[in-house]
Amino acid sequence: MTRDDAVAALLKLGVPNEILRTFPGLPADVEALLVYGSQARGDAVPGSDLDVLALVARARASAYSGVVSVSYYTVQQLETGISTLFGSHLKRDAKIVWDKHGKLAQAVASMGEVDTGRLFSRAREMSTLFTSLDRDLPKYLPGLLRQARYLLRSCLYAQSIAAGNPCFSVRELAIRHNDVNLAQLLASRQKGEPTVADLTDCLSWLRRLVGEFPLSENGSLEATVVNEWGRPSDTLSMAFMALGATGNGSDYAEVEKILL
Template sequence: MAKQDEFERILQVAINELELNAEEKASLFERIAQETIGLMIYGSRARGDHIASSDFDLLRLSRFPFSTFKIDRVSVSSYSPEQLMSANRTLFGTHILRDGRIIFDPHGELARILNTLKPADPKDLLDTVRRYSIILNQPFEEKLAYTSGLVRLARYMLRTAVYAKAMIAGAPCFSVRELAERFEDPMLATLLASDPQIVEVPSIELLDELTGRLINIIGPLPINNYGSISGIAVSAWESDRNLAALAVRATSEDKATLSYTDLPKVLL
């Protein structure tokens, strides 16, 4: 009991060092005080290129899987050791290796897992994005019915493709503002943003813009012989569960942006 109390005290100190308000700190500690064996911050808040509305992206290591949750500006993705180890050679693993900063790791387990991870192969990422992009090749009626979900998916795929493009150029980068400067394309800062206060309202025009830019990187979208998004989900459920899960997510009314930590814990 005394050891657990000490771990919680150290965790509280780590949370207090984050630039959160008092309510966010209290709510976060209440949610993760138990079962947390490691905590790290990644993304713009870890890089230091955030803006005022940027989320605090936290990765929580726990013995058992827990659902992702959000408290105001704080987004927490929980991983078991096995789930985090599966981030080897994935986009998410590459992201946290480059931009992550451990803030709580009393047993050193989080650091040990991170030391085993290797970066993703950008060509493999592009091949995977190309395969999944079949979901975007839909009749107009499907695009009209599921505009929000398809825009989320198109943004996610384009962001992944641009990340891979930067990796191929020899300098991995996960800051959309830096990517916009690097590729001399100011629109990328808005098109790829995940901040709800920055992203454009979903529309067919925005979907076409995102899809067109994606095609410029990966080539033509795969031919869709399934006729609909649900057709892809049903047909791929046994053969490619990730593809089916993305198709299901594309029909969701959830307004949240799609992250590569969502379906499954590590997708690319």
């Protein structure tokens, strides 16, 4: 599928042309394409992102252009999404644009249900990264805030699933929690500079959901990477992303593609 083919197919789904003007070129090994997020659900508003997932033969980094993000996944990487929040998101909301061999539809159909108890447990373990702020701020504020938002969004989505009323929209979460500021706090794309106040708010919300964070055994983000090196883990992946070593602001970045 070429870029022009993808743009034509997305126009038919109702994606605004002004967004598609910045749609990036696609590599030759793309086998399938789907849209997820607000553009797939039909609740996009002016300024909403376009989230696209492309199935590829070879692992590669995600691409970003304007408000368009294209995340590249191999079949093997998508298999790590079984029983995860991201997998549930795809299964519930995604719209397949093109699927040359039917592999993407098969992968999405096999995602299964989210183990919300395990998700909360893992999120609490990852929250150890926020217990050494005296050493990590202000240098790593952008990455720490990005990861705090990611964990908070994930836990709020999981809470809605556990309650039997799934939700993958930050605007809907703000309505449900009767907090007009929550949608902006959770937004993955932020207009202003990161602030300690926003980080504090995110961590306060997160504690309500997972309890007190386990104290870091490493003492800082940099020490976490050094000490956890060679032992792949959620904590190592989160530390890399908080350091800004991977991805480009994406919640499902490049270390293992899918975390929760």
